[in-house]
Amino acid sequence: MRTSTRTAAFVVASVTASLLLTACGSDKSESEPKKKAVAEHASEVNPQPASALKQGGELKIPVREWITQFNPSHVEGSQGDRNTIADPMMPSVWQQDAKGVITPDKDYVESVSSVDKGGKQVITYKLNPKAKWSDGTPFSYRDFEAMWKAQGQGNDKFLISESTGYEDIESVKAGANDQEVVVTMKKFSSQYQLMFWDLVPAKYIDTPEKFNKGWVEKIPVTAGPYKLGKMDKTAQTITMVPDANWWGEKPKLDKIVIRVLQPDAQIDAFLNKELDITTASTADYYKRLKGAKDTDFRIGSPWDETHMTFGSEGVVSDVKVRQAVQMAVDNKVMADIAGKGLPVEFKTLGSHFYMPNQVGYQDNSGKYGKGDVAAAGKLLDEAGWKSGGEGQIRTKDGKKLELNYVTGAGASATVKARDAATQSMLKKVGIDMKINEVSQNDYFNKYVNKGAFDITGFRFTSRKALTSDGFGIYRDPKGGQIFQNYGKVVTPGGEAKFREALAAKTPEEARKLQNEADKLFWDAGHSLEIFQTPAIIATPKKLANYGSPGLASVEWAKVGYMK
Structure with a gap:
């Protein structure tokens, strides 16, 4: 069960796409786009006053799945696509x-x-x-x-x-x-x-009946600038229209249409003017979109991190092995692979709890994520894993140092390039990382949720810039309840320090304690934070007050088209 609203997302074609060759070298035949360093607090939405916007128009937005549970407090109601659909219609304090x-x-x-x-x-x-x-x-x-x-x-x-x-x-x-x-x-x-x-x-x-079933494939009541017009499961569309009883600023659009489309289909739909928004956050998508007429590319820095999660059984039950893996991986190389072919630099991440553009962020990664082969090797020596020489897999009691890296089938070329790069980095310190590709349908249900891995990698995303939103990720497992601590890694003092931060009486004290907790999770080998994923969104140039808001909320009544 997920007890946090922080959403876990498998990185299938969702971080970047590029050439698998980037794991070993660079393809010089294609020039890199000019890189843009995402400004601190980046949010690009083409901000415009209401007076600059015309009344009317339609906004067509894609999501990846048909949502069945619209109660945001339900265990199955925290998907990002649910938020996309509900935000124009439902209230947030x-x-x-x-x-x-x-x-x-x-x-x-x-x-x-x-x-x-x-x-x-x-x-x-x-x-x-x-x-x-x-x-x-x-x-x-x-x-x-x-x-x-x-x-x-x-x-x-x-x-x-x-x-x-x-x-x-x-x-x-x-x-x-x-x-x-x-x-x-x-x-x-x-x-x-x-x-x-x-x-x-x-x-x-x-009542439990209403709570659990009253919002299944329906939104029984709304309270926003827009209200539900029609849900068409056959066509996989949801239409919203302005609510005449809305007490706030009058919305600009005539309607918002949500369409369920997979990423590849979204690109085609955008190019055919059947969508007004699509992701350009992969090199392949960006390349296909960059010549589109009257198109803006808006880049923001949301709460969106890519990390490596460790299991806690077998070989990785030894904290020194987990620490050695963290030391061997070079986050800068991983970020560069992720950003290849894209017009923005990917920032390495030094915190489990804060994004670099967020108040409270400090880099607590220390010696981890730096690609330090010597330091990683020393730790493995101390753990009893003997080196047979350069390029040789270490052994202990006649057993080779092999780690089971679980990933989902259908990953993008760049995700595969990152996996191959990780495999190469670990081999340098004498670790044989076996890449175990499983079906996407089984990835979370049969592997991640059950902790059936030595290492795996995915993203956590959130629209709430609150460390408490991820509390379940870092709690110690209790009995059969693992919360969102999928690897079941126990961090000595970590949960207690996290709870201290949550109970602090000032924001300053809370941030101080949260950063102290962060250092504990790094040293426990709970998970290796790698980079923040910028959101690159393609939109029509005249679309205003929408695009890639980063950490910011969308003001839906102000979304519209320039005159």
Whole structure:
């Protein structure tokens, strides 16, 4: 079960695509595009005032899968595609800027305050009195209370995605009126914003039946600038239209159409003007798109990391082996492979919790990810793995040092190039990394979720710049519950330090403690962070206030086309 809303994504044609030759050398026959260093806090959406936009028009957006669960609090409701579909229609208490700074969304919440009362944290939300669900019901404390009861009271009949924060709530009550919500915590939470990020109405989630099944292949109620027009499963499309009862700024578009298309098909659809947005984040896609007429390439820096996760059984149960692998891998080489053929540099990543463009980031990688063959070899010597000489696989008690690297079938050429480069790097220190390619359908269900690997690699993505959103990734396993700690690696002191950070009373103290926790996870060989993945998005030049927002929230009422 995933207990974090941070989304795990297998890197099949999702990071980059290039020539497999890049693992061993460079193909000089094609010139590299001029590289753009993504500016700090990068967010490219062609920002324009409402006065510069025309009224009307259609925005056609792709997703990769037909979503069946639209309750964002359900265990199966945290997919990125669900967010893409729901965001124009559903409320969020919070919004983010390009630095990941979080503030209340005034369309829904006039103010939020957190105070210490007698040693207890009391959070007060003053809701916008104009805010109503599409069935006419006003927003109220009851919505918050129902979300807490579903997610924070340990009732396992509610199949939840997240309990962090909710489980520490003592009470949710009305304040001066139903539109003032008073939440009293059992203990302090430095990241209380994680709770109630996506609001859903009480009467649609107040029983397990409604919570689990009431949002399956339907969105029963909305509260945004757009509302649901039509869901056509046969055509694999979802249409949204402006909501005449929306109390905020009038939306510019006549409709938004979501289409389910795989990445290759998305490129063709964009070139045929059947889509207005598509990814250009692979060298192959960028090459196909860069000559398209009236096309912008917008680059942003989202919360999107590529990492290597370690198992904790067999050979990799020894922390020195995990550390040696981290030392042997050269993150800069991996980032350069990922960025080959693209107009942007990929940044190596020195933190498990923060992106380089995020407040709180510091590089805690130290000696890891530097391709230090000598240091890696020394650790393996200490672990008893004897070297037979340069290019020879190490042995111990007659057994060769072999590691099972699990990957999914159908990976892009560059993902395969990175895998081959990793294999080569590890061979230099005497490790034989066997690449075990499994079907995409089995990759998570039969391997990652069960910890059936020595090493694997995928991405975590998130639209919330909160370290608490990834808490489940770093928790120590408890019984049969591994949370999102797929490799089941126990980090001495790591979870406790993480919890200290979550309970800090100031953001500054929380960031300090989180970085202390980060160093523990590096040294435990929990996972090797490699690079942040920039989002390269192709759009029509006249599309405004949309594209590649990075860490920032999209202001949907302002999305439209320039006059």
